[in-house]
Amino acid sequence: MRWASPPGRPGLTGRVVSWWGERPVTQAVLLTGVALILVFFAINTAANMERFGITPGFGFLLRPANFEIGESLIGYQPQDSYARAMLVGLLNTVKVALVGGLLATVIGVALGVARLSGNPLLSALVQGYVEVIRSTPLLLQLFFWSATLQALPGPRQALNPVPGVYLCNRGILLPAFAEDGAGGWVLLALLAAVAVGGAGMWLRSNHIMGRTVGSIGRGRWPDALILLIALGTGAGVIAGSGVSLTVGFPELTGFNFVGGGVVSPEFSALLIGLVVNAAAMIAEIVRSGIQAVPNGQWEAARALGLPRGRIMRLVVLPQALRVIVPLMTSSYLNLIKNSSLAVAIGFPDLVSVVNTSANQTGQVLESMAIMMGAYLTVNLIVSALMNAQNRRLTDRRRR
Amino acid sequence: MTDHALTSAPHPVAPFPPTQPTPRQRLALSHARALWGALFGTPVNAAITLACVAVLAVSLPPLVRWALVDAVWSGPAERCADGGGACWAFIGEKLRYILFGFYDQDRQWRPLAATLILLGLAGMSAAPLFWRRATLGVWLVGLAVALLLLCGLPDGPPVPTERWSGLPINLLLTTIGMIGAFPVAVLLALARRSRMGGLRSLAVLFIEVTRGVPLIAVLYVATLLVPLMLPSGLTIDKLLRAQVAIILFVSAYLAEIIRAGLQAIPDGQYEAARALGLTYWGTMRLVILPQALRTVIPSIVNLTIGLFQDTTLIVAIGLFDVLNTARNAAKDPAWLGFYTEAFGFAALIYLTVCVLASRYSLWLEARLRRVER
Numbered sequence: 200m201r202w203a204s205p206p207g208r209p210g211l212t213g214r215v216v217s218w219w220g221e222r223p224v225t226q227a228v229l230l231t232g233v234a235l236i237l238v239f240f241a242i243n244t245a246a247n248m249e250r251f252g253i254t255p256g257f258g259f260l261l262r263p264a265n266f267e268i269g270e271s272l273i274g275y276q277p278q279d280s281y282a283r284a285m286l287v288g289l290l291n292t293v294k295v296a297l298v299g300g301l302l303a304t305v306i307g308v309a310l311g312v313a314r315l316s317g318n319p320l321l322s323a324l325v326q327g328y329v330e331v332i333r334s335t336p337l338l339l340q341l342f343f344w345s346a347t348l349q350a351l352p353g354p355r356q357a358l359n360p361v362p363g364v365y366l367c368n369r370g371i372l373l374p375a376f377a378e379d380g381a382g383g384w385v386l387l388a389l390l391a392a393v394a395v396g397g398a399g400m401w402l403r404s405n406h407i408m409g410r411t412v413g414s415i416g417r418g419r420w421p422d423a424l425i426l427l428i429a430l431g432t433g434a435g436v437i438a439g440s441g442v443s444l445t446v447g448f449p450e451l452t453g454f455n456f457v458g459g460g461v462v463s464p465e466f467s468a469l470l471i472g473l474v475v476n477a478a479a480m481i482a483e484i485v486r487s488g489i490q491a492v493p494n495g496q497w498e499a500a501r502a503l504g505l506p507r508g509r510i511m512r513l514v515v516l517p518q519a520l521r522v523i524v525p526l527m528t529s530s531y532l533n534l535i536k537n538s539s540l541a542v543a544i545g546f547p548d549l550v551s552v553v554n555t556s557a558n559q560t561g562q563v564l565e566s567m568a569i570m571m572g573a574y575l576t577v578n579l580i581v582s583a584l585m586n587a588q589n590r591r592l593t594d595r596r597r598r
Numbered sequence: 599m600t601d602h603a604l605t606s607a608p609h610p611v612a613p614f615p616p617t618q619p620t621p622r623q624r625l626a627l628s629h630a631r632a633l634w635g636a637l638f639g640t641p642v643n644a645a646i647t648l649a650c651v652a653v654l655a656v657s658l659p660p661l662v663r664w665a666l667v668d669a670v671w672s673g674p675a676e677r678c679a680d681g682g683g684a685c686w687a688f689i690g691e692k693l694r695y696i697l698f699g700f701y702d703q704d705r706q707w708r709p710l711a712a713t714l715i716l717l718g719l720a721g722m723s724a725a726p727l728f729w730r731r732a733t734l735g736v737w738l739v740g741l742a743v744a745l746l747l748l749c750g751l752p753d754g755p756p757v758p759t760e761r762w763s764g765l766p767i768n769l770l771l772t773t774i775g776m777i778g779a780f781p782v783a784v785l786l787a788l789a790r791r792s793r794m795g796g797l798r799s800l801a802v803l804f805i806e807v808t809r810g811v812p813l814i815a816v817l818y819v820a821t822l823l824v825p826l827m828l829p830s831g832l833t834i835d836k837l838l839r840a841q842v843a844i845i846l847f848v849s850a851y852l853a854e855i856i857r858a859g860l861q862a863i864p865d866g867q868y869e870a871a872r873a874l875g876l877t878y879w880g881t882m883r884l885v886i887l888p889q890a891l892r893t894v895i896p897s898i899v900n901l902t903i904g905l906f907q908d909t910t911l912i913v914a915i916g917l918f919d920v921l922n923t924a925r926n927a928a929k930d931p932a933w934l935g936f937y938t939e940a941f942g943f944a945a946l947i948y949l950t951v952c953v954l955a956s957r958y959s960l961w962l963e964a965r966l967r968r969v970e971r
Contacts, residue, residue: 218795219794219795219796220792220793220794220795220796220798221793221794222794226794226795226796226797227796229796229797229800230796230797230800233800240827243826243827243828243829243830244823244826244827246829246830247826247827247830248826250830316646317636317639317643318636318637318643318646318647318650319633319636319637320637320646320647320650320651321646321647321650324650324653324654330953330956331949333952333956334903334948334949334952334953334956335907335945335948335949335952336907336908336910336921336948337907338910338911338913338921339910339921339941339944339945339948342921342925342937342941343937343938343941343945346937346938346941347938350935350937532810536811536812536813537812539812539814539815540812540814540911540914542814542914543911543913543914550812550814550815550818554818554822557818557822558822563822563823563826564823564826567815567818567819567822567823570811570815570818571807571810571811571815574810574811574812574815575807575810575811578810579810
């Protein structure tokens, strides 16, 4: 083994050669070996598929899937294609990951701050929660939530913890926009409004953090204003488009509920399990991030006369974020990957649909490739977004 | 941690009651005052405390009543149906099934012995005293004995792996998974840090793809795709396929942990080793890896805890680990529906092992920091 790097040669070839590095022949042999093993597997797979009478390739995606999917965001019938079935699965995965990530972040940050509160009782409670969640397998927690939701009474004896909300073995029933086909668009408009408002706040917070300490504390209320304007615009668009905004409440008629929105028991169990689990992880991340901020920062802020809440929000949290955001990335990625446990409690996520497709068609290689490709793509997107956010945070330090 | 150390220190026995408060008593008094202040010092704190007490008051008594007071500890299922409490009689009745699954009833001392061997080995290697080369040999012998026991050898008919189930499966997949992943992970970490572009790309590709997909997907590949990739006529046992999948999956995560350890080693160490005339492998084996690995032991322990929890995912490919046997026990028509008890029992097993292990990891971290100083 030589230690020195090979002498640099000019030009593109030189760069390739120096990138390839030491022991060029051994490396080439090794890589060829790996490639040969893969080719060996590919030949076997092709032979086995031919033996079973399966045509390799992605043509099967256009054939009708012929299986039911419990719930989907887009219209789906069993005679739809495998491609559409897989899209339904992917959208279900994205749905649970998005809603779960949002809820877990809010609850996790609150728990992380609570863990560090001066109150020993609250802190001990949060610590106990985190410890129990982190010391039991996620699948066990999902099984527990699934069994608990299935053990709920039937619609006629449904629990009614909050007016308008019912818990029964058919799922969780909530007030929702009336299903006249426009409900989805209304929701989309409101979501878009919140997103625009959030982006506005984000830009403003950027601006505020760049300012000097003396001006901190002023100019917070425009955040609320931005959000209000955005929401108002969203509401205006809805009102302008002439869609009637009727909210339907679930009502018991006969043996089942009519009206309102239903969150299926499978989705509820998966969502509760994932959120409870991820919130515990995020609480730990937030705690370690806040603790990583030196005490002097607290003291300096207190010397400036800032109250405790504002110290946390304006001085400590922005610095803690530098520790928190990279760890959050892996936490979100874990949440997405963990949503694949849906298959064990009967929620039709991507893994579940792909698995059914693979079993039905025998197109195992193609199905697995699609599944892996989908997860890698989603992961790449989340990593890229979070890295951009992280770069923004670390860049500010240099300023 | 520090509070615990303070309060649990043994109190010295005073021969006579002292007239002045001892420093220890004064300390305790000031602690009590600080505690009172922290609980009720400000209106907000008092409100939080009261809210916490309310939450505990609402949730704890029913839980205790269900789990202990009203619980049925023995007897047939009918007795459980009468009481409103937990049916621990169900666990008592199904204990052997939950722990050892479908293993032949009269030979269940074998999985029991295998479980004890694996737990004993894990406990032994927790002591830094045993961090030496010979321990690896003991592990290999222990694993071989445990596997032989589970196989039903050398005496009696062999037991097929389909009937291996329950807790030994989790322990086996975890221990063999970590031990098997270790050499792979070290090679991957070294390859990822090497100056050889082709090799490095291969390592990066493997690590990132593996870390990008869920374990369930990898297990499905092992169950569905691998049989298709083998020449016709050749089959590999399903449990073995899952084990290999787990080894490869974990090796990607372990490689990243080891890489972090390698990055923490200052360049001077490499240069000094080179000045001594050590080869690359000599440098790694004698100088770099021992230091790099020592700093990441707590992370490795945490990864092991995670793997132990993740072995439950083999449920998805139809294998019966302890979680699946517990769930299955509640499907027995005679004892139908005691899911909470079944999951509670499985949770208790996991809680015990994982809390002990994470406490150990914290202790180890503190100890390593002390040694460094």
